[in-house]
Amino acid sequence: MEQTFIMIKPDGVQRGLVGEIISRFEKKGFYLKGLKMMNVDRSFAQTHYADLSAKPFFPGLVEYIISGPVVAMVWEGKNVVVTGRKIIGATNPSDASPGTIRGDYAIVMGRNVIHGSDSIESARKEIALWFPEGIAQWQSNLHPWIYE
Numbered sequence: 567m568e569q570t571f572i573m574i575k576p577d578g579v580q581r582g583l584v585g586e587i588i589s590r591f592e593k594k595g596f597y598l599k600g601l602k603m604m605n606v607d608r609s610f611a612q613t614h615y616a617d618l619s620a621k622p623f624f625p626g627l628v629e630y631i632i633s634g635p636v637v638a639m640v641w642e643g644k645n646v647v648v649t650g651r652k653i654i655g656a657t658n659p660s661d662a663s664p665g666t667i668r669g670d671y672a673i674v675m676g677r678n679v680i681h682g683s684d685s686i687e688s689a690r691k692e693i694a695l696w697f698p699e700g701i702a703q704w705q706s707n708l709h710p711w712i713y714e
Protein backbone atom coordinates (compact mmCIF):
# COMPACT_ATOMS: atom_id res chain seq x y z
CA MET A 567 0.00 0.00 0.00
CA GLU A 568 1.07 3.60 -0.64
CA GLN A 569 3.31 5.31 1.89
CA THR A 570 4.33 8.93 2.49
CA PHE A 571 6.95 10.71 4.53
CA ILE A 572 5.65 13.31 7.00
CA MET A 573 7.91 15.49 9.14
CA ILE A 574 6.77 17.71 12.00
CA LYS A 575 9.16 20.66 11.74
CA PRO A 576 10.91 22.23 14.76
CA ASP A 577 8.15 24.81 15.31
CA GLY A 578 5.51 22.07 15.41
CA VAL A 579 7.52 20.16 18.02
CA GLN A 580 8.26 23.26 20.15
CA ARG A 581 4.61 24.32 20.07
CA GLY A 582 3.36 20.95 21.30
CA LEU A 583 1.53 20.01 18.10
CA VAL A 584 2.95 16.50 17.76
CA GLY A 585 -0.04 14.73 19.33
CA GLU A 586 -2.58 16.82 17.42
CA ILE A 587 -0.88 16.13 14.09
CA ILE A 588 -0.53 12.40 14.70
CA SER A 589 -4.16 12.31 15.80
CA ARG A 590 -5.38 13.88 12.55
CA PHE A 591 -3.63 11.27 10.41
CA GLU A 592 -4.67 8.44 12.73
CA LYS A 593 -8.34 9.45 12.88
CA LYS A 594 -8.45 9.66 9.09
CA GLY A 595 -7.60 5.95 9.02
CA PHE A 596 -3.97 6.04 7.93
CA TYR A 597 -1.49 3.64 9.53
CA LEU A 598 1.58 4.92 11.39
CA LYS A 599 4.48 2.79 10.15
CA GLY A 600 7.53 4.76 11.28
CA LEU A 601 8.11 7.38 13.98
CA LYS A 602 11.17 9.00 15.52
CA MET A 603 12.27 12.30 17.00
CA MET A 604 15.66 13.47 15.83
CA ASN A 605 17.94 16.44 15.35
CA VAL A 606 19.11 16.85 11.78
CA ASP A 607 22.44 18.38 10.88
CA ARG A 608 23.03 20.94 8.17
CA SER A 609 24.14 18.53 5.47
CA PHE A 610 21.18 16.21 6.09
CA ALA A 611 18.76 19.16 5.84
CA GLN A 612 20.48 20.28 2.63
CA THR A 613 20.11 16.77 1.20
CA HIS A 614 16.42 16.59 2.11
CA TYR A 615 15.73 19.95 0.45
CA ALA A 616 18.30 19.52 -2.38
CA ASP A 617 15.66 20.31 -5.04
CA LEU A 618 15.27 23.79 -3.53
CA SER A 619 19.01 24.57 -3.24
CA ALA A 620 18.86 27.34 -5.86
CA LYS A 621 15.97 29.16 -4.16
CA PRO A 622 16.68 32.40 -2.30
CA PHE A 623 14.93 31.05 0.81
CA PHE A 624 17.08 27.87 0.91
CA PRO A 625 19.62 29.04 3.57
CA GLY A 626 16.80 30.19 5.86
CA LEU A 627 14.92 26.95 5.27
CA VAL A 628 17.96 24.90 6.29
CA GLU A 629 18.44 27.03 9.45
CA TYR A 630 14.77 26.49 10.28
CA ILE A 631 14.93 22.71 9.92
CA ILE A 632 18.08 22.37 12.05
CA SER A 633 16.81 24.78 14.74
CA GLY A 634 15.41 22.00 16.96
CA PRO A 635 14.26 18.40 16.94
CA VAL A 636 11.84 17.19 14.28
CA VAL A 637 9.49 14.22 14.27
CA ALA A 638 9.93 11.99 11.22
CA MET A 639 7.09 9.66 10.29
CA VAL A 640 5.97 7.18 7.67
CA TRP A 641 2.22 6.95 7.11
CA GLU A 642 0.50 4.35 4.96
CA GLY A 643 -2.87 4.11 3.22
CA LYS A 644 -4.71 4.43 -0.08
CA ASN A 645 -3.77 7.76 -1.75
CA VAL A 646 -1.90 8.82 1.39
CA VAL A 647 0.51 11.10 -0.54
CA VAL A 648 -2.19 13.33 -2.04
CA THR A 649 -4.57 13.07 0.89
CA GLY A 650 -1.71 13.77 3.31
CA ARG A 651 -0.97 17.01 1.44
CA LYS A 652 -4.67 17.94 1.72
CA ILE A 653 -4.61 17.32 5.48
CA ILE A 654 -1.48 19.51 5.69
CA GLY A 655 -2.84 22.36 3.52
CA ALA A 656 -1.17 24.87 1.19
CA THR A 657 2.55 25.66 1.60
CA ASN A 658 1.76 29.28 2.47
CA PRO A 659 -0.45 29.17 5.58
CA SER A 660 -2.21 32.33 4.35
CA ASP A 661 -3.60 30.21 1.51
CA ALA A 662 -4.28 27.12 3.63
CA SER A 663 -7.94 26.42 4.33
CA PRO A 664 -9.24 26.26 7.88
CA GLY A 665 -9.41 22.61 8.87
CA THR A 666 -5.98 21.88 7.43
CA ILE A 667 -2.96 21.70 9.74
CA ARG A 668 -1.30 24.79 8.28
CA GLY A 669 -4.67 26.57 8.02
CA ASP A 670 -5.32 25.98 11.70
CA TYR A 671 -1.84 26.27 13.23
CA ALA A 672 0.46 28.42 11.09
CA ILE A 673 0.70 31.99 9.82
CA VAL A 674 3.87 32.30 7.71
CA MET A 675 5.59 30.11 5.13
CA GLY A 676 8.86 29.94 7.05
CA ARG A 677 7.12 28.45 10.11
CA ASN A 678 4.60 26.16 8.47
CA VAL A 679 4.81 23.35 11.02
CA ILE A 680 4.93 20.26 8.83
CA HIS A 681 6.31 18.68 5.67
CA GLY A 682 4.69 16.01 3.50
CA SER A 683 6.05 14.28 0.39
CA ASP A 684 4.66 15.78 -2.82
CA SER A 685 4.66 12.59 -4.93
CA ILE A 686 4.97 8.82 -4.62
CA GLU A 687 8.50 9.07 -6.03
CA SER A 688 9.52 11.77 -3.50
CA ALA A 689 7.98 9.69 -0.73
CA ARG A 690 10.07 6.67 -1.72
CA LYS A 691 13.27 8.76 -1.75
CA GLU A 692 12.47 10.57 1.51
CA ILE A 693 11.54 7.39 3.39
CA ALA A 694 14.86 5.84 2.27
CA LEU A 695 16.73 8.99 3.39
CA TRP A 696 15.04 9.36 6.79
CA PHE A 697 14.54 5.69 7.66
CA PRO A 698 17.65 3.90 6.30
CA GLU A 699 17.13 1.29 9.06
CA GLY A 700 13.74 0.37 7.55
CA ILE A 701 10.31 0.44 9.17
CA ALA A 702 8.16 -1.99 11.15
CA GLN A 703 6.09 -4.45 9.17
CA TRP A 704 2.61 -4.87 10.63
CA GLN A 705 -1.03 -4.92 9.62
CA SER A 706 -3.74 -3.11 11.58
CA ASN A 707 -6.71 -5.14 12.84
CA LEU A 708 -8.90 -2.20 11.84
CA HIS A 709 -8.21 -2.75 8.14
CA PRO A 710 -11.66 -4.23 7.29
CA TRP A 711 -13.32 -1.28 9.06
CA ILE A 712 -11.42 1.27 6.99
CA TYR A 713 -11.34 -0.43 3.56
CA GLU A 714 -14.18 -2.25 1.76
Ligand code: RTP
Pocket residue numbers: 618623627656657675676677678680681682683684
Ligand atom coordinates in the same frame (compact mmCIF):
# COMPACT_ATOMS: atom_id res chain seq x y z
P1 RTP B 1 7.27 20.91 2.33
O1 RTP B 1 8.27 20.38 1.32
O2 RTP B 1 7.90 21.48 3.58
O3 RTP B 1 6.14 19.97 2.60
O4 RTP B 1 6.59 22.15 1.66
P2 RTP B 1 5.94 22.25 0.24
O5 RTP B 1 6.18 21.05 -0.60
O6 RTP B 1 4.52 22.62 0.52
O7 RTP B 1 6.74 23.49 -0.34
P3 RTP B 1 8.15 23.57 -1.05
O8 RTP B 1 7.99 24.46 -2.21
O9 RTP B 1 8.75 22.21 -1.24
O10 RTP B 1 9.00 24.35 0.03
C1 RTP B 1 9.58 23.69 1.11
C2 RTP B 1 9.51 24.56 2.32
O11 RTP B 1 10.31 25.72 2.12
C3 RTP B 1 9.74 26.82 2.81
N1 RTP B 1 9.47 27.87 1.84
N2 RTP B 1 9.72 29.12 2.06
N3 RTP B 1 9.97 31.93 1.83
C4 RTP B 1 9.50 31.24 0.81
O12 RTP B 1 9.18 31.76 -0.24
C5 RTP B 1 9.37 29.79 0.97
N4 RTP B 1 8.89 28.96 0.06
C6 RTP B 1 8.96 27.75 0.62
C7 RTP B 1 8.48 26.33 3.47
O13 RTP B 1 8.78 25.95 4.81
C8 RTP B 1 8.13 25.11 2.64
O14 RTP B 1 7.33 24.22 3.38
